[in-house]
Amino acid sequence: MARLLLFNKPFGVLSQFTDRGSPTERATLSDFITMKGVYPAGRLDRDSEGLLLLTDDGRLQARIADPRFKLPKTYFVQVEGDPQEAQLEALRKGVRLKDGMTLPAEASRIDEPALWPRDPPIRVRKSVPDSWLKLTIREGRNRQVRRMTAAVGLPTLRLVRWSIGDWTLAGVMPGQFIELSA
Known part of the structure; x- marks a missing residue:
């Protein structure tokens, strides 16, 4: 069964698990989520807050993020x-x-x-x-x-x-x- 996480992303956190190439270390999803194999379905800007969905199901991830489905x-x-x-x-x-x-x-x-x-x-x-x-x-x-x-x-x-x-x-x-x- 596919996993789905509803994460409340705080202000200032990147909606990715790593921050490569940044001269200063910024907060990422890995500071809050240690579960392996889940990935964000879409993005939320660093200076925005709120709901970010993560899943381990590629088809579900695409369905949530793809604008064709107009969720x-x-x-x-x-x-x-x-x-x-x-x-x-x-x-x-x-x-x-x-x-x-x-x-x-x-x-x-x-x-x-x-x-x-x-x-x-x-x-x-x-x-x-x-x-x-x-x-x-x-x-x-x-x-x-x-x-x-x-x-x-x-x-x-x-x-x-x-x-x-x-x-x-x-x-x-x-x-x-x-x-x-x-």
Whole structure:
């Protein structure tokens, strides 16, 4: 039976097991997961937090990571500014990025979610408000959510992937994982 790990990747951790070629040693998955034979199904930027799926099943890994299957990925996004309906509508219709139009996203303003504190904390500027969005996308371009929010005038301060398909982070603290049978 295939193994599936739901890992809550902390801020600052690379979504790979080694950090070759870096002059400074950075945290990697091997600092948290010692289980052999599992590999990430997709990526999550070093400065993003949240759900990273790992499996020992190559077909499952490809199905989760491959954009052809359009598995929804939901993010809680803390942005700089006060989102207006026109900005949310732009995200819902798709945003033009340097590498082309994104697919339409589900986008809504939400109250601050009950998350763990980020370490280190985000920068806070008294003169600039911040807000939270819930954003669901069905593709996985490099730094896509950050680029989408920036394109509509809402720079990302904190990005937490909460779910991939039906898998969520509910009950999984940063640096921890749970194992499911896939």
